[in-house]
Amino acid sequence: xxxxxxxxxxxxxxxxxxxxxxxxxREKVAVFGPNGAGKSTLAKLIAGVLxxxxxxxxxxxxxxxxxPFIRRRIGLVTHNPLLYKxxxxxxxxxxxxxxxxxxxxxxxxxxELGISNVLNERVSNLSRGYIQRVSIxxxxxxxxxxxxxxxxxxxxxxxxxxxxxxxxxxxDGCLIxxxxxxxxxxxxxxxxxxxxxxxxxxxxxxxxxxETLNVP
Amino acid sequence: xxxEVTKKDLKLEFKTKSTLxxxxxxxxxxxxxxxxxxxxxxLFLPLILLISIFTGIIGYSISFLREYDSETIDALxxxxxxxxxxxxxxxxxxxxLMITVQFVLxxxxxxxxxxxxxxxxxxxxxxxxxxxxxxxxTSLAPLSSKSKARELLIPILLFPVIFPSLVLxxxxxKAALAGFVDFVGLAIIAMYTVLILSISMLVSDHVV
Numbered sequence: 001x002x003x004x005x006x007x008x009x010x011x012x013x014x015x016x017x018x019x020x021x022x023x024x025x026r027e028k029v030a031v032f033g034p035n036g037a038g039k040s041t042l043a044k045l046i047a048g049v050l051x052x053x054x055x056x057x058x059x060x061x062x063x064x065x066x067x068p069f070i071r072r073r074i075g076l077v078t079h080n081p082l083l084y085k086x087x088x089x090x091x092x093x094x095x096x097x098x099x100x101x102x103x104x105x106x107x108x109x110x111x112e113l114g115i116s117n118v119l120n121e122r123v124s125n126l127s128r129g130y131i132q133r134v135s136i137x138x139x140x141x142x143x144x145x146x147x148x149x150x151x152x153x154x155x156x157x158x159x160x161x162x163x164x165x166x167x168x169x170x171x172d173g174c175l176i177x178x179x180x181x182x183x184x185x186x187x188x189x190x191x192x193x194x195x196x197x198x199x200x201x202x203x204x205x206x207x208x209x210x211e212t213l214n215v216p
Numbered sequence: 217x218x219x220e221v222t223k224k225d226l227k228l229e230f231k232t233k234s235t236l237x238x239x240x241x242x243x244x245x246x247x248x249x250x251x252x253x254x255x256x257x258x259l260f261l262p263l264i265l266l267i268s269i270f271t272g273i274i275g276y277s278i279s280f281l282r283e284y285d286s287e288t289i290d291a292l293x294x295x296x297x298x299x300x301x302x303x304x305x306x307x308x309x310x311x312x313l314m315i316t317v318q319f320v321l322x323x324x325x326x327x328x329x330x331x332x333x334x335x336x337x338x339x340x341x342x343x344x345x346x347x348x349x350x351x352x353x354t355s356l357a358p359l360s361s362k363s364k365a366r367e368l369l370i371p372i373l374l375f376p377v378i379f380p381s382l383v384l385x386x387x388x389x390k391a392a393l394a395g396f397v398d399f400v401g402l403a404i405i406a407m408y409t410v411l412i413l414s415i416s417m418l419v420s421d422h423v424v
Contacts, residue, residue, distance in 0.1 A: 049293045068296040082291035084224070086231045095224045099217060099295050138291070 001025050001146065001174045002046060007055035009041050009197075016041040018197045020055070028168075028175040030185035032213050033194035039178045040078070042194065043150045046176065047076040059146065072100060075139035078150040081131045082138065085124040089115060089134050092123060093141060100142040109140050113163055128155040136164060145173040153184060182210060217297060221305020225279050226312065235278040236313055239271040243321045251328035260329040261342075261389050264322060265382055268346050271317050272353040273370060275310040280357060299420040307354040307413075314350040318343060333393035341392035344402060345385025348409040352378050355416035380408050 002024040009017040017038040033039050044050045045057055048064030048071045057063060062070040076082075083092050097106060110116050113133045123131060132155045139147065149168070153161055168175060169187060179185050191209035193201035201212035229235055246267050250259060283289040292302050322339050356377055360369035388401040 044290065044294075047294045049290050068298050071294060072296045074294065076290075076294045078290070080287050080290075082288055082294075084228060084288060085286070086228050087224075091227060095220065096291070096295070098220045099292075099297055101296075 001060060002176075003056075003058040004046070005056045005058075007045065007057060008053050009038070009045060009050060010053040011041075015197045017045070017194075020199050022192065022199065022202055024174055024176070024190070026172070026174050027189040028171075028177065028187065029190045029192060030188035030209075031176060031178040031192045031194065032180075032182060032185070032209060033200075036196075037194040038197040039194055040150050041197075043076065043078070043148045043176065043178055046146075047071070047074050047148055049076070072142060073145045075142060075144035075147045076150075077136050077139040077148070077152050079152065079154060081123070081135035083123045083131065083135060086122065088120050088122050089126070090119040092134065093119075093137060096138050097141060102142055106141040109137055112167065113137050114159070129157040129160045132156050133160055133163070136167070140167070146176070147171060147173065148176045148178075150178040151180065153179065153181065182206075182213075218301040218304035218308065221292070221297070221302060222308040222312070225305065225309040229279075229309075229313070235275055236316065238278070239274050239313060239317045240320060242274060243267045243271055243317055244324065247321060247325045247328055251325070255329065257329050257331050260325060260331050261386055261393075263329075264318075264325050264342070265345075265349075265386060267321065268314065268318070268349050269353070269374075269378065269382070272310060272314055272350050273357075273374070275313045275350075276306070276354050276357045277370070279309050280306050280354070300417045303355060303358055303416060303420045306358075307351055310354040311347055311350045314346055315343060318346055331393070334395045337395060337397070338389055338392040341397065341402070342385065342389045345381065345388060345405060348381045348405045349378060349385065351409050352381050352412045355413050358416075358420065377412065381405065384408070 002022075004020055004022045007017060007020040008015060020042070031039050031042065041050065045052055046059065046064065051065045059070050059074065064070050064074060084095070087095070093106070093110070110119070113136060115130065115133050115137060118126060118130055123134065126134070132152060136152065152164065156164060168177070177185055177188060185191070186206055190204055191201065191206055192199065193209050193212045201209050203209070246263065250263050283292065322342060326335055353374060356374060357370055360373055363369050384401050384405045388398040388405065391398040391401070
């Protein structure tokens with residue numbers, strides 16, 4: 001599903017990611033690493049937001065940066081909500097529905113995330129938890145086959161976390177779950193550890209990933 | 217699809233009214249100040265062109281850079297929109313704002329400077345030139361969007377490129393004021409605008 005080959009990304013002469021090779025199938029993959037490890041950069045590269053400096057990313061056989069149609073099948077949720085704060089929740093979702101050319105089937109996700117009561121509220125008037133729920137709805141309304149979640153749990157309250165975890169557990173596509181909280185990611189099938197832009201571990205064992213991470 | 221970006225920006229603008237108010241405030245201040253201090257009729261067209269450039273830059277700055285500052289550009293880039301569609305959406309939004317501003321500003325300036333001539337023809341021809349200026353500004357401005365000194369870089373990048381549009385708009389508007397339509401001038405404006413837009417579309421993959 002996702003094939004990353006010799007991937008490197010440089011920002012102003014500094015490597016954010018260096019020579020990464022991974023292959024992800026229809027499975028749930030957790031990504032760990034300290035701040036500045038390159039986790040968000042990897043997420044943005046797979047989502048087609050950034051262009052690799054060197055190397056190649058293939059999502060279902062296509063480069064996500066070059067092929068807009070493949071981005072339709074990827075949902076990106078980050079710790080930054082990527083919403084228009086001056087617009088209402090409904091206006092935000094409507095805009096994304098239009099650019100993803102979706103006409104129906106989105107009401108279920110809105111109800112499931114518990115945001116149907118705030119649809120007419122401006123995003124700027126919502127709490128951080130609700131903004132994050134809307135952000136999840138924005139990414140999932142297109143019913144993507146690949147979901148990339150970059151530290152989304154931090155701003156969610158207990159109920160929000162529960163809803164998000166239920167959605168994640170039920171999801172049967174490819175999930176890339178970036179987190180600082182190792183306990184939250186135990187449900188994943190595979191684990192990636194990044195450090196200083198380098199791939200330190202990629203495998204099935206949570207414990208090995210935990211040890212590689214070298215948490216004091 | 218780019219019209220969805222334009223529609224979204226217009227909706228944002230109608231909610232905040234920040235860009236349009238700023239553009240109008242700047243334009244009206246310049247118009248009143250110059251008409252009071254100088255008041256020369258010959259200054260009418262250069263002044264309104266000058267206002268066009270800066271209102272265009274204000275419009276661009278708020279519409280495009282807002283996406284970068286709030287990182288919503290990442291949501292657009294992660295969507296099925298192409299960089300060309302994102303740029304075109306912004307181009308048409310800025311064009312709409314600039315035309316709206318001119319509908320208010322042009323008649324006021326015309327009256328303030330007590331200009332003699334064919335108002336309607338001059339206004340219509342000026343709108344064509346003004347649209348060219350708006351298109352050139354917005355289509356080239358993303359070039360500076362990734363730079364740290366982008367506010368400084370925009371005018372430096374734009375002025376050499378916008379100069380032909382400015383001179384031609386001045387020329388065709390002057391002719392229109394006297395009651396003539398300079399078709400050759402208009403054709404050159406159109407061709408130049410298409411050329412710059414095409415270049416912008418070709419490089420948008422690398423700059424958005």
